[in-house]
Amino acid sequence: MLMSEQTAIDGFEFARMGKSLHGKMEVSRFERLADLLYSNSGQVDYAISGEMDEEGGHLLHIAIAGTLHLRCQRCLGDIEYALDLNASLMLFKDESDLVSIEEEDPDVDGIVVKDKLEILSMIEDEILLDLPFSPRHEACEGKVERESPFSVLKGRI
Numbered sequence: 001m002l003m004s005e006q007t008a009i010d011g012f013e014f015a016r017m018g019k020s021l022h023g024k025m026e027v028s029r030f031e032r033l034a035d036l037l038y039s040n041s042g043q044v045d046y047a048i049s050g051e052m053d054e055e056g057g058h059l060l061h062i063a064i065a066g067t068l069h070l071r072c073q074r075c076l077g078d079i080e081y082a083l084d085l086n087a088s089l090m091l092f093k094d095e096s097d098l099v100s101i102e103e104e105d106p107d108v109d110g111i112v113v114k115d116k117l118e119i120l121s122m123i124e125d126e127i128l129l130d131l132p133f134s135p136r137h138e139a140c141e142g143k144v145e146r147e148s149p150f151s152v153l154k155g156r157i
């Protein structure tokens with residue numbers, strides 16, 4: 001018999017019932033992440049918990065931790081990136097309610113949920129939001145400055 005794995009949740013019910021779940025996910029399953037990675041080995045741990053806030057809003061708290069191997073944008077080498085993120089999402093049925101919450105509380109992201117939430121893509125979204133825009137080794141970052149005197153010199157010749 002196959003072990004059943006929960007792949008999607010009803011976000012509103014999840015929040016209303018104060019449910020929680022946690023598990024591990026193979027990094028290789030994140031397809032949208034693939035281009036940014038040096039290697040897709042390893043796993044991330046995740047935990048999702050639901051909650052109602054005082055005003056009756058539906059909240060999901062997401063925690064993700066693990067190590068990713070990002071590709072350095074300069075030398076294309078391996079950067080070990082320690083992922084350790086916490087995010088809160090407020091669920092809405094309507095686009096029109098979305099705008100107000102993001103103005104009120106910058107720590108909470110509003111999302112419109114029409115259907116069940118795929119756990120995989122929800123976690124991948126949060127990881128993508130957390131990653132540096134253009135990851136580089138610290139040493140590779142430094143190279144830019146060290147090159148500048150050279151280019152000044154070059155300009156004189």
Ligand SMILES: [Zn+2]
Binds near residue numbers: 074075077
């Ligand atoms: Zn590098």
